Structures are given as structure tokens and as C-alpha cells.
Amino acid sequence: MNFIPHTEEDISKMLTVxxxxxxxxxxxxxxxxxxxxxxxxxxxxxxxxxxMTKLSEKNSTMKYFAGGGxxxxxxxxxxxxxxxxxxxxxxxxxxxxxxSQGVLQVLYEFQTFICMxxxxxxxxxxxxxxxxxxxxxxxxxxxxxxxKGVFVEEGLNPNYFKVLQTYCDGTELYITNSIDENxxxxxxxxxxxxxxxxNPRGLIEKAHQHKALFINCISDATSLVILKTPGExxxxxxxxxxxxxxxxxxxxxxxxxxxxxxxxxxxxxPGRIVGMTTDDKGNExxxxxxxxxEQFIRRERATSNITTNQTLLALxxxxxxxxxxxxxxxxxxxxxYHRAHTLxxxxxxxxxxxxxxxxxxxxxxVKTPKPTEKIIADLMECNILGGIDxxxxxxxxxxxxxxxxxxxxxxxxxxxx
Amino acid sequence: MKLIFNYxxxxxxxxxxxKDVDLPDDLKRKDLPLNDVNEVQIIRHYTRLSRKNYGIDTxxxxxxxxxxxxxxxxxxxxxxxxxxxxxxxxxxxxxAQGALEVIWELEEILKEITGMDAFSLQPxxxxxxxxLGVMIAKKYFTEKNENRPKIIIPDSAxxxxxxxxxxxxxxxxTIPTDERGNMDINEFKKAIGKDVAVVMITNPNTLGLYEENxxxxxxxxxxxxxxxxxxxxxxxxxxxxxxPADQGFDxxxxxxxxxxxxxxxxxxxxxGSLGVKSFLEDYLPVPRIKKENEKFIFESNNKxxxxxxxxxxxxxxxIVRALAYIKSWxxxxxxxxxxxxxxxxxxxxxxxxxxxxxxxxxxAHEFVISAKNLGDKSxxxxxxxITDYGFxxxxxxxxxxVKEALMIxxxxxxxxxxxxxxxxxxxxxxxxxxxxxxxxxxxxxxxPGRLDEVKAARQLNLRWVPSES
Numbered sequence: 057m058n059f060i061p062h063t064e065e066d067i068s069k070m071l072t073v074x075x076x077x078x079x080x081x082x083x084x085x086x087x088x089x090x091x092x093x094x095x096x097x098x099x100x101x102x103x104x105x106x107x108m109t110k111l112s113e114k115n116s117t118m119k120y121f122a123g124g125g126x127x128x129x130x131x132x133x134x135x136x137x138x139x140x141x142x143x144x145x146x147x148x149x150x151x152x153x154x155x156s157q158g159v160l161q162v163l164y165e166f167q168t169f170i171c172m173x174x175x176x177x178x179x180x181x182x183x184x185x186x187x188x189x190x191x192x193x194x195x196x197x198x199x200x201x202x203x204k205g206v207f208v209e210e211g212l213n214p215n216y217f218k219v220l221q222t223y224c225d226g227t228e229l230y231i232t233n234s235i236d237e238n239x240x241x242x243x244x245x246x247x248x249x250x251x252x253x254x255n256p257r258g259l260i261e262k263a264h265q266h267k268a269l270f271i272n273c274i275s276d277a278t279s280l281v282i283l284k285t286p287g288e289x290x291x292x293x294x295x296x297x298x299x300x301x302x303x304x305x306x307x308x309x310x311x312x313x314x315x316x317x318x319x320x321x322x323x324x325x326p327g328r329i330v331g332m333t334t335d336d337k338g339n340e341x342x343x344x345x346x347x348x349x350e351q352f353i354r355r356e357r358a359t360s361n362i363t364t365n366q367t368l369l370a371l372x373x374x375x376x377x378x379x380x381x382x383x384x385x386x387x388x389x390x391x392x393y394h395r396a397h398t399l400x401x402x403x404x405x406x407x408x409x410x411x412x413x414x415x416x417x418x419x420x421x422v423k424t425p426k427p428t429e430k431i432i433a434d435l436m437e438c439n440i441l442g443g444i445d446x447x448x449x450x451x452x453x454x455x456x457x458x459x460x461x462x463x464x465x466x467x468x469x470x471x472x473x
Numbered sequence: 474m475k476l477i478f479n480y481x482x483x484x485x486x487x488x489x490x491x492k493d494v495d496l497p498d499d500l501k502r503k504d505l506p507l508n509d510v511n512e513v514q515i516i517r518h519y520t521r522l523s524r525k526n527y528g529i530d531t532x533x534x535x536x537x538x539x540x541x542x543x544x545x546x547x548x549x550x551x552x553x554x555x556x557x558x559x560x561x562x563x564x565x566x567x568x569a570q571g572a573l574e575v576i577w578e579l580e581e582i583l584k585e586i587t588g589m590d591a592f593s594l595q596p597x598x599x600x601x602x603x604x605l606g607v608m609i610a611k612k613y614f615t616e617k618n619e620n621r622p623k624i625i626i627p628d629s630a631x632x633x634x635x636x637x638x639x640x641x642x643x644x645x646x647t648i649p650t651d652e653r654g655n656m657d658i659n660e661f662k663k664a665i666g667k668d669v670a671v672v673m674i675t676n677p678n679t680l681g682l683y684e685e686n687x688x689x690x691x692x693x694x695x696x697x698x699x700x701x702x703x704x705x706x707x708x709x710x711x712x713x714x715x716x717p718a719d720q721g722f723d724x725x726x727x728x729x730x731x732x733x734x735x736x737x738x739x740x741x742x743x744x745g746s747l748g749v750k751s752f753l754e755d756y757l758p759v760p761r762i763k764k765e766n767e768k769f770i771f772e773s774n775n776k777x778x779x780x781x782x783x784x785x786x787x788x789x790x791x792i793v794r795a796l797a798y799i800k801s802w803x804x805x806x807x808x809x810x811x812x813x814x815x816x817x818x819x820x821x822x823x824x825x826x827x828x829x830x831x832x833x834x835x836x837a838h839e840f841v842i843s844a845k846n847l848g849d850k851s852x853x854x855x856x857x858x859i860t861d862y863g864f865x866x867x868x869x870x871x872x873x874x875v876k877e878a879l880m881i882x883x884x885x886x887x888x889x890x891x892x893x894x895x896x897x898x899x900x901x902x903x904x905x906x907x908x909x910x911x912x913x914x915x916x917x918x919x920x921p922g923r924l925d926e927v928k929a930a931r932q933l934n935l936r937w938v939p940s941e942s
Binding site: 057058059060061062066067069070071073074075076079080082083085086087088089090093094095096097098099100101104105107108109110111112113114115116117118120122124125126128130132134136137138140141142143144145146147148149150151152153154155156157158159161162163164165167168169171172177178179181182184185186187188195215216218219221222225226227228253255280281282283284285297304305306307308309310311322328329330331332333334335336337339340341342343345346347348350351352353354355356357358360361362363364365366367368369371374375377378379380381382383384385386387388389390391393394415432436441444457 | 563
């Protein structure tokens with residue numbers, strides 16, 4: 057394909073203006089010149105679509121009972137239509153606010169939604185994904201407390217733990233087993249990786265006694281709709297993955313990290329933040345604000361190196377939250393809860409051992425009566441991804457409103473034969 | 474100002490009704506302070522907002538350093554194929570062979586384009602790629618037992634470079650730019666030593682100029698045992714023309730969304746990537762994707778790896794789009810860079826007699842001119858006034874070393890006619906600055922007018938709050 061509008065005549069006229077005889081001569085100082093490039097022949101649109109479709113068909117898409125950081129919630133049709141509007145899709149970071157009021161207002165609405173869901177004071181305009189949002193929160197805590205210890209309560213998503221470990225190694229923080237005067241932050245996940253919902257109050261008190269910040273990492277973002285907010289419990293920082301809000305699973309990315317803080321941490325936030333202001337005629341409008349925190353101004357003294365965020369996905373989440381509204385979100389969360397509880401009860405009856413010790417939302421852990429690998433393989437035969445094999449014959453299962461009672465029955469009949 | 478929170482309507486009901494849940498009181502949410510808004514209003518609200526926004530689809534968007542080229546729509550369709558978009562990241566590799574192949578294939582192609590020996594597509598963006606590169610350098614030298622606390626970065630570099638170095642507790646040594654727009658080789662020679670871990674260079678640099686002393690810099694860096702890192706933000710100038718590995722770089726990051734044209738989406742999601750020479754391959758994040766007996770597998774048991782960087786495997790949807798884009802170009806890929814360089818030089822030639830030119834050389838895919846002779850704040854005034862003519866502004870006040878900088882990157886997808894029009898508008902604005910200065914100082918004259926950024930930072934209003942009525 058070719059997305060270059062120039063005619064031969066244009067090129068030759070332009071070369072004359074530039075004072076160069078050929079296109080090749082124009083790049084003569086780029087050295088060393090490569091001799092050959094082993095790529096395929098160019099593809100036209102029809103052949104490209106066929107090639108990529110074939111690749112996509114080598115993947116299996118199933119009925120999902122797996123979560124672990126990516127949840128199969130229903131995506132309302134309206135989202136796809138709005139997100140593809142070229143004015144949103146093909147714009148960039150709103151450096152010129154007068155040409156970007158649309159995206160800026162969307163981000164202001166996103167920040168508001170995140171604050172209302174988490175019960176926090178201030179949200180930024182998004183981060184890469186849940187795992188890096190958690191890592192950024194740990195860095196923020198270290199910058200605020202001037203300490204380097206990161207305490208992680210049991211039950212953090214192991215993928216997030218690994219990313220946190222990578223960031224800690226690279227930035228000279230360390231994971232610690234104790235909460236004391238060297239601890240920058242205490243991290244706790246809700247619901248935890250096994251699905252348990254724990255009351256964090258005691259842990260928050262302990263963190264604050266030692267002047268460490270408390271970071272609450274949220275698992276499925278729809279849980280915020282029915283669970284007491286981290287803000288109300290007293291969390292200082294809330295981070296999580298916003299993929300549940302209308303974003304396709306897409307083999308793990310791009311997703312939507314979010315971070316929200318109590319007011320006293322506002323100026324330490326990483327990434328973009330949108331604020332409301334007025335124009336020269338006194339009309340309300342929006343701009344990127346607190347930019348003095350950011351890398352393109354503060355360079356080595358910036359709060360983070362982050363440049364782009366995930367604006368189009370923040371737009372997606374905003375439209376999702378607006379479209380479902382209060383009652384729609386409550387229905388999604390309730391359905392996810394009820395389906396998971398129904399499946400859990402039925403699994404118990406066919407010999408699965410329940411592992412959760414606390415109340416759970418839409419994700420729970422069971423010990424399988426047969427080897428977990430075998431259970432997963434049997435279910436895959438029936439086009440069901442039955443959960444995540446977490447080892448030790450344990451299976452982590454997740455439900456959403458999309459898992460019908462009929463699907464739950466097929467699940468049970470498959471695993472009980 | 475109507476926000477989505479100002480409506481209160483009946484719910485559209487996208488999903489079934491459900492009864493309440495049975496959670497203990499101390500864990501259960503009491504109140505959800507949201508409204509219902511009907512879908513009819515939602516679509517009008519966000520359609521109206523979209524019309525207050527300017528994109529590449531609206532018109533020319535020559536934001537320097539951002540590579541705002543046309544985003545082919547077929548790639549959007551491809552990323553939304555159910556086999557890609559509806560694929561769960563915990564699907565076992567045996568049932569996700571197409572996805573693993575997409576990642577593997579793009580890694581292979583990027584190796585070919587850059588000359589590097591191995592790639593990771595885990596980084597979610599350019600700055601996370603840089604972070605990965607610097608983490609790798611840190612681990613590499615720690616294992617070699619070499620104490621190298623410094624990273625050399627030219628003063629023209631993107632802010633992320635020093636910000637990343639600082640995150641990893643390196644000390645940044647800033648090298649000034651010489652009169653030809655290169656990193657000053659004499660200052661570099663003074664700064665380099667056995668205490669330098671990385672020399673981080675953008676090539677072509679952020680002035681849109683090819684680093685003329687690169688070969689010598691590389692030799693000196695290597696003599697001193699430092700790693701050469703390329704910020705590949707400007708790869709749109711080099712496709713099919715020169716390979717960064719051949720230029721002497723040990724690592725390079727590419728911004729998939731820039732060079733390979735995935736939509737910038739108002740500021741993301743983007744896609745990063747990091748390519749390395751073979752001696753650094755073992756440090757790349759896990760899981761890696763390998764091809765064995767015609768099957769694609771995840772490999773996670775690499776002890777030297779810096780670890781994991783992304784919740785899953787990277788921004789897969791962006792990887793799909795980048796692969797489709799490159800496959801559409803194939804062996805014609807050098808056309809992209811040739812025309813990008815032609816467009817930049819052409820527009821530069823149309824404008825260079827009207828502006829101050831800090832470095833009068835042939836440029837690469839972008840160029841920097843200065844409005845300093847047109848008065849204080851003229852760059853921002855010009856940027857605002859351009860909006861009145863229906864165009865987007867260039868990047869302004871970057872690189873920081875050029876006063877009243879206008880950084881213009883036309884990209885290859887703009888026609889000669891568009892460039893002619895843009896040059897004409899800029900010339901008209903210069904005339905206005907002389908004849909009717911107030912007209913430019915008070916621009917834009919569209920809605921909204923010039924927004925008060927100082928007020929925004931002083932009187933923080935970062936979210937809507939329900940009124941207490």
C-alpha cells in the first residue's frame with residue numbers, strides 16, 4: 057500500500073527547490089548506507105487483510121472464566137463508534153489546548169470518574185497499565201517519604217509483583233518483609249489475587265503508624281462499584297487496571313493504568329493531569345496542568361519519565377462508565393458477583409475444594425479433584441477457558457455478567473465427568 | 474460547560490438487571506455518586522466533544538518529534554479482528570499461536586530494519602523502553618563489577634532521557650550542542666571516561682539533524698567501555714536507508730506508534746520496543762517468544778533478564794497495527810523516509826528566509842527554526858494564530874536550546890500542496906506580526922480563546938465535584 061500522495065512531478069519540483077538531484081542524494085549523509093533490506097513484497101489492502109486475518113484465526117477465542125488482571129466484561133456497541141471518530145483517534149497529546157478541548161474535557165471527566173469510584177481526591181489522566189501504575193505508585197511513595205522499602209502484603213497479582221520487582225531493582229528500591237521506619241509504602245491488593253476481600257483498616261493503621269504510605273491496588277475495576285472505597289478506608293494511593301471498563305482483552309494490551317491520590321500527594325503524581333481554567337474571554341476550558349512536574353520541563357528532576365499515557369483508552373473507559381451509568385454499573389458488578397458465587401457453589405458439589413477464607417467478588421480459588429491441567433484441557437475441548445492454573449492443583453476462576461447460567465452448567469457438566 | 478455529570482436521565486440498559494449482593498457491611502459500598510445518562514445523550518455529548526478536537530484527519534498536524542502521519546484505517550479493522558481483540562492473555566500458548574507469531578514476526582522485522590540482534594516488544598511506550606534500556610545497562614555493568622554512575626546526554630535530547638537516567642539513579646552529564654547542531658565532540662571527549670555507563674543519543678537528533686560525528690563518538694565510547702544507546706524516536710528518517718546497529722549503537726528503542734503509524738489517540742496508547750546487540754540479549758524482559766520446531770513458545774527461565782515490565786506481553790493491539798503497516802510497505806519501506814526527508818527539506822527551504830535558522834544545514838525528517846527575531850513569545854503567538862487558519866501548530870519551545878523554537882515535522886503523508894499552504898500561512902502570520910501585532914498576540918480568535926495555563930496551575934480544579942444542593 058502507499059500513503060504518499062506525491063506525483064513524480066511533485067517530487068521533481070520539490071527536489072529542485074531543495075537543490076538536490078535525486079531522493080537518494082538527499083539522504084547521502086545518513087551513513088553507513090544499508091545494502092539490502094530483507095522484507096516481503098508490499099501488500100495491497102485486500103491481501104494484507106487476508107494475511108492478518110489468517111494470523112488472527114490461529115488464535116482460539118473462547119468463553120472465558122479466566123481473569124487474573126484481564127476481565128471479559130460486555131462492551132457496549134456505542135464505544136467502538138465514538139472511539140473511531142478521527143478527531144479523537146488521530147489527535148495527539150493536547151499541547152495546544154485551543155485545538156484539543158474535546159480530549160481535554162474527556163480526560164477531566166475520566167479523572168472525575170476515577171476519583172468518584174475510588175473515593176480519592178485527585179486522579180491523573182492515566183498510566184500504561186495496572187502493573188506499571190503500581191510501580192509508579194511505589195516510586196511516588198519513595199519520593200514522598202525519602203525511604204526505599206516497599207512492603208507487599210500477600211495476595212498481590214504475581215505479574216504485578218514481578219513488574220514491581222523490576223522497577224525496584226532498576227530504581228534502587230527494595231522489597232521488604234517488615235513495616236518500619238525505612239518503609240516507603242505498604243501495598244495491598246483488593247480483591248487479592250485469590251479473590252479474597254480483606255478489610256485493610258488494620259494494615260493501613262500500621263502503615264501510617266510508621267509514616268509509610270498505603271497503596272491499594274484494585275483487581276477488577278468493576279469491584280469498585282460495590283466495595284467500600286479505598287478512600288473511605290484511608291488509602292493514600294489507589295492504582296489499578298481499567299481494562300474492565302470497555303477495553304478489549306487484546307492479548308493483554310494496550311490497557312489502562314490509573315492512579316488516584318489524596319490531595320497532599322497531588323504534585324508528586326506522575327504523567328499528565330488535566331485542569332479546568334478559563335480562556336481570555338472568561339469561558340471555562342481545559343488545559344494540561346502542573347506540567348512543572350513533567351520530564352519535558354523538569355528533565356532529570358521530573359516526578360517520572362512518562363510522556364504518553366493511554367488517552368484513547370481513558371476515553372473508552374469514560375464512555376463506558378457514562379453509558380452504563382450508576383444502575384448499569386451496579387448490574388454488571390452484581391451479575392459478576394452472582395455468577396461467580398453460583399459457579400463456586402456448583403463446583404463444591406462436584407468435589408472441588410473451596411480455598412477462599414474471606415468473602416469474594418467475581419474471582420475465587422478452588423483445589424481441583426483431578427489434575428488442574430486435565431480440567432483446563434477438558435474445558436478447552438468445550439471452547440471454555442476455565443481459569444488460570446496457579447499451581448499446586450489450584451485453579452483461579454473468574455466470572456463476569458457475560459458468563460450465562462447455561463455456560464456455568466456446561467462448565468460443571470464438563471468437569472464432573 | 475456541560476459535563477457528562479450534569480445529566481440525569483433514564484438508563485439505556487446494556488446488560489441485564491440483577492439483585493443486590495450479600496457482602497458484609499464493613500466491606501460494602503454505601504453510595505455510588507453517579508447518574509444515569511441515556512445513550513442518545515452520550516453519543517451527542519462525545520460527538521460534540523470530538524468536534525472540539527483537532528486530529529490528523531482534520532488537517533495537517535506537523536507536531537515536531539511526534540511523527541503525526543496518516544493512520545491507515547485498515548489497521549484499525551485488523552486490530553479489531555476477534556482473533557486478536559477477543560483473545561485473553563491467559564490463553565495457553567498452544568491456542569494463541571497467531572498472537573505469538575505476530576509478536577515474533579514484528580521482532581524479526583525490527584531486527585532487520587535496525588540491524589539489532591534481538592528485540593523485546595514489552596515496553597508500553599518510548600519512555601518505558603528507555604527505562605528498560607537504562608535498567609539493562611545498570612545490570613550489565615553491575616554484573617561486570619564496573620562502577621559507572623554517569624550517563625552522557627546531549628542538551629538537545631528529549632526530557633525523558635535525563636528523567637529516565639535519574640529514575641535509575643544515574644547522574645546525567647549534559648553535553649552542549651556545537652554550532653552545526655551536533656553534540657559538541659570536544660566537550661564529549663572531556664566528559665567520557667570509565668565512569669560513563671551509557672552514551673544516549675537521538676539520531677537524527679531533535680534538531681532534525683544527522684549527528685555528523687557519530688562514528689567518532691562511537692569509537693571513543695567503545696574505547697571507554699560505555700554502551701551506545703539510540704533514542705529511535707526519529708527512525709522515520711532512516712527506514713531502509715541506514716541501520717542504527719551499523720552506526721555503532723548497542724541498543725535502540727523504537728516508538729511503534731510514531732514510525733509505524735498507529736493512531737496517537739490524543740496521547741496514547743502507544744507502543745514501545747527495545748532492540749539490542751547479542752551481548753545484551755539475555756537481559757531483555759521475560760517472557761521472550763521463541764520459535765521451536767515451527768511452534769511459538771514463551772520462554773521465562775532466563776536468569777540474567779532484568780525481569781518483567783508489562784502486566785502481560787506488551788501493547789499487543791499496537792504491535793498488530795505496526796506489523797500490518799510494515800507488511801503493507803514491505804520492500805518499499807525506504808520510500809517513507811525518503812519522502813519524509815524531502816517534505817521536511819522542502820518546507821524548510823520555503824521558510825528559511827522568513828525565520829531565524831539556528832543551524833543552516835540540510836535537515837532530516839524534521840527541522841527547527843526560530844521566531845526570536847519576531848519578538849518575545851512569538852513562537853506561542855504564532856502557534857495560536859495558526860489555529861485560526863485551520864492548521865495545527867508545530868512543537869514549540871523544544872528543543873530547549875533554541876530560543877522561540879518552532880519544530881516542524883511534516884511526515885511523508887502530506888502533499889506538496891499542503892506544505893505550500895502551510896508555508897503561505899506562516900508567511901502571512903509574520904506579516905501580521907509586523908502590521909497588526911495585536912491580532913496575533915490575542916489569537917486564537919476562534920472558540921475557545923487563549924486558555925489561562927497559569928490560573929489552571931494556581932487554582933487547581935482537577936475534577937468535577939457534586940454541588941451541595
